[in-house]
Amino acid sequence: MIGIVVPAHDEEACLPACLDALLQAARHAALQGEDVRIVVVLDACSDGSAGVVMARPVTGLCVDARNVGVARCLGAAHLLAAGARWLAFTDADSVVDERWLADQLSLQCDAVCGCVTVDDWSEHTDTVRQRYQAHYQHRDDHRHVHGANLGVSSQAYTAAGGFRGLALGEDVALVDALLANGVAVKWSALPRVVTSARKIARARGGFADFVVGLAGENDGVGAAA
Known part of the structure; x- marks a missing residue:
């Protein structure tokens, strides 16, 4: 079984497109009918995100952490317990x-x-x-890390200790742990994801803040993204 984790904090507007795209990807012929389970971790949601989840054949888990690392970890743990061999991660404001x-x-x-x-x-x-376009390297061997486009085998994820309860940089910390364990990470431009460049960030210091920071005199091109 393949598992997908989507953390969400008040993402009622974005979740429909995100989940519909994931459901389509889960039915791709190349997967040869393998079971794909999607888990949305609803983190302190006060909008209609839960209703969006309930209207689709996906699982919703509720947590009140306001912490994306905790949310990803919870979703991964649920899927590992169900027998997932591969874990894929994206974000609620992204379309795969x-x-x-x-x-x-x-x-x-x-x-x-x-x-x-x-x-x-x-x-x-x-x-x-x-x-942004001058900084970003959309090619193989790019060295960018995005929680919106990340996949890992269950064995490698577990051996690396999984996601830590970090409110920022949880994806980078996981990849660092994988590399420290000798996992051969592939930095690929093949799996494609479209993500939001919205100004209002759900996780302070994350991708949205990085993009907003490019408007300043100090263009931030040295920042991690």
Whole structure:
């Protein structure tokens, strides 16, 4: 079984597109009918996110942590207990390609770090878009780490200790632990994910704040993304 974890904090507006894309990816012919289970971890949600989850064939778990690391860890633990052999992670404000899971598994490795694409820059100036595109490396061997496009075998995830309860950088910490364990991580542009460039961040200091920071005189191109 393949497991997918989506942390969500008040994501009623974005979740429908996110989950519908995941359900399509789960049905891709290349998976040869393997069971795919999707878990949405509803972290301190006060909007209609739970209703979006209940309307679809996915599992919702509730937590009041306001911590993305805790949310990802909880979702992964649930799927591991159900027998998942592969764990894939994305974010509620992201839309995966229909080949997302198939492409991760086609790389035949224990961990995949994928890229993200921003297709709507309407909340930002052309300067921000140009600075981001000058910094970002959308290619193989890119060395970006995104919780919105990450996959790992259950064995490698467990051996590395899984996600830590970090409110920021939980994805980077996991990849660092995988590398420390000698896991051959593939940094691939093959699995495709479109993500939001919204200005209002759910996790302070994360991707949204990185993009917003590009508007300043100090363009932030040295920051991790």
